[in-house]
Amino acid sequence: NAGVMQNPRHLVRRRGQEARLRCSPMKGHSHVYWYRQLPEEGLKFMVYLQKENIIDESGMPKERFSAEFPKEGPSILRIQQVVRGDSAAYFCASSPNVLGQGAGANVLTFGAGSRLTVL
Amino acid sequence: GENVEQHPSTLSVQEGDSAVIKCTYSDSASNYFPWYKQELGKGPQLIIDIRSNVGEKKDQRIAVTLNKTAKHFSLHITETQPEDSAVYFCAATPDRGSTLGRLYFGRGTQLTVWP
Numbered sequence: 001n002a003g004v005m006q007n008p009r010h011l012v013r014r015r016g017q018e019a020r021l022r023c024s025p026m027k028g029h030s031h032v033y034w035y036r037q038l039p040e041e042g043l044k045f046m047v048y049l050q051k052e053n054i055i056d057e058s059g060m061p062k063e064r065f066s067a068e069f070p071k072e073g074p075s076i077l078r079i080q081q082v083v084r085g086d087s088a089a090y091f092c093a094s095s096p097n098v099l100g101q102g103a104g105a106n107v108l109t110f111g112a113g114s115r116l117t118v119l
Numbered sequence: 120g121e122n123v124e125q126h127p128s129t130l131s132v133q134e135g136d137s138a139v140i141k142c143t144y145s146d147s148a149s150n151y152f153p154w155y156k157q158e159l160g161k162g163p164q165l166i167i168d169i170r171s172n173v174g175e176k177k178d179q180r181i182a183v184t185l186n187k188t189a190k191h192f193s194l195h196i197t198e199t200q201p202e203d204s205a206v207y208f209c210a211a212t213p214d215r216g217s218t219l220g221r222l223y224f225g226r227g228t229q230l231t232v233w234p
Binding site for chain 1: 123125153155160161162163164165168208221222223224225226227
């Protein structure tokens with residue numbers, strides 16, 4: 001099992017450019033979550049997706065940020081017109097296709113992260 | 120929403136000593152509390168978790184305790200080793216469908232174990 005795969009691991013963008021971060025969940029997981037980690041801070045929830053559906057995007061900034069998880073292919077976190085404040089590590093996590101209480105619920109497996117630097 | 124506080128922010132111990140990290144939470148509906156270990160340049164790795172129907176859970180040198188009345192939970196590492204050096208994060212979440220996967224994290228504790 002390859003685990004949660006994220007790419008690129010490092011991305012450098014100039015202000016105003018677009019950043020695209022990709023995440024492939026663990027095999028058999030259909031729930032994907034994106035978290036952002038600013039320097040010396042904990043992880044902050046951004047968005048929760050299932051295949052072709054955004055379930056909870058209450059942690060996403062209102063502008064410039066979007067996420068998708070298409071029927072085929074990885075989940076994409078897209079940041080348009082990046083600014084220096086977007087520099088952070090972006091982590092993707094996945095969980096089993098289980099809702100509510102029970103084994104496996106809320107057990108998130110994280111990827112190694114994508115580190116975005118905006119110059 | 121939930122607010123998780125974590126202390127201390129840094130912790131240095133001698134190899135073989137014990138390390139304790141404490142967290143408090145604000146939402147009484149939270150009932151799932153995982154702990155993650157993050158090594159430099161890597162993603163967080165789940166090391167132990169506890170649900171609100173138990174007060175303590177142990178896994179070899181690692182244990183977690185939960186006091187729901189006081190809304191705090193702690194990570195205990197015994198017989199520490201240099202490879203335990205990392206940043207440790209606590210988290211909390213209500214285990215219900217609408218917030219599945221929405222973990223609220225503490226700010227982390229940098230643990231350094233000196234040989």
